[in-house]
Amino acid sequence: AQSVTQxxxxxxxxxxxxxxxRCNYSSSVPPYLFWYVQYPNQGLQLLLxxxxxxxxxxxxxxxxxxxxxxxxxxxxxxxxxxxxxxxxYFCAVSPxxxxxxxxxxxxxxxxxxxx
Amino acid sequence: GxxxxxxxxxxxxxxxxxxxxxxxxxxxxxxxxxxxQRLGQGLEFLIYFQGNSAPDKSGLPSDRFSAERTxxxxxxxxxxxxxxxxxxxxxxxxxxxxxxxxxxxxxxGTRLTVL
Numbered sequence: 001a002q003s004v005t006q007x008x009x010x011x012x013x014x015x016x017x018x019x020x021x022r023c024n025y026s027s028s029v030p031p032y033l034f035w036y037v038q039y040p041n042q043g044l045q046l047l048l049x050x051x052x053x054x055x056x057x058x059x060x061x062x063x064x065x066x067x068x069x070x071x072x073x074x075x076x077x078x079x080x081x082x083x084x085x086x087x088x089y090f091c092a093v094s095p096x097x098x099x100x101x102x103x104x105x106x107x108x109x110x111x112x113x114x115x
Numbered sequence: 116g117x118x119x120x121x122x123x124x125x126x127x128x129x130x131x132x133x134x135x136x137x138x139x140x141x142x143x144x145x146x147x148x149x150x151x152q153r154l155g156q157g158l159e160f161l162i163y164f165q166g167n168s169a170p171d172k173s174g175l176p177s178d179r180f181s182a183e184r185t186x187x188x189x190x191x192x193x194x195x196x197x198x199x200x201x202x203x204x205x206x207x208x209x210x211x212x213x214x215x216x217x218x219x220x221x222x223x224g225t226r227l228t229v230l
Contacts, residue, residue, distance in 0.1 A: 004157075009155075032216045036221075041223075043119070043206065043223045043224060044158075044206070045221070046218050049216065049218065051216040090157060090158065092158075094216075100146065100163040101146065101148075101163075101210060101217055102163055102171060103148075103150075103158070103219065105150075105159075107156060108156075108157050
């Protein structure tokens with residue numbers, strides 16, 4: 001069975017500072033990897049995903065993530081935080097060889113951006 | 116264009132009552148997913164539809180939960196004899212196909228409160 005661990009349920013960063021959200025997965029085979037963002041009172045929105053190819057993935061709003069197979073990690077970063085980045089972020093995985101695209105989510109990390 | 120819509124947005128019910136939650140996916144999306152998000156937790160997969168059939172129901176927590184999809188469009192999640200532990204936000208998502216790696220587009224969710 002797959003599992004996803006997000007280190008830190010809450011992260012506070014200053015505006016302009018680096019945002020780093022950690023995600024580690026447990027899977028016998030490297031899965032597909034996703035980061036979703038949930039703004040207050042809105043549905044989840046895909047930030048970026050890794051399926052194949054280059055391990056450094058760029059997404060929307062200046063976010064990027066790097067798949068590191070040896071570390072079973074897919075950490076999310078943004079060089080400079082903006083107030084609009086305040087939201088909850090979810091890392092998710094889905095198995096490669098399976099019907100459908102069932103997502104297994106981490107517990108989420110809520111980001112607070114301080115002015 | 117229209118995204119995934121869900122109704123009602125909020126539902127308060129008494130323990131023991133049945134509830135129906137509705138999901139309207141993006142037109143043309145063949146795959147549809149239901150997830151549950153309990154307070155302070157990540158999302159849990161409930162069920163996956165490909166067309167009108169459900170090849171993966173592994174996440175349904177008990178036989179009180181059921182779902183159907185008609186016309187390769189609207190889906191209804193039914194919870195019978197609701198319990199307080201059913202209180203959660205129920206999210207629906209759809210994607211172009213059920214294959215691996217396709218982006219899932221999420222609706223805003225239905226917040227269910229069981230008193």
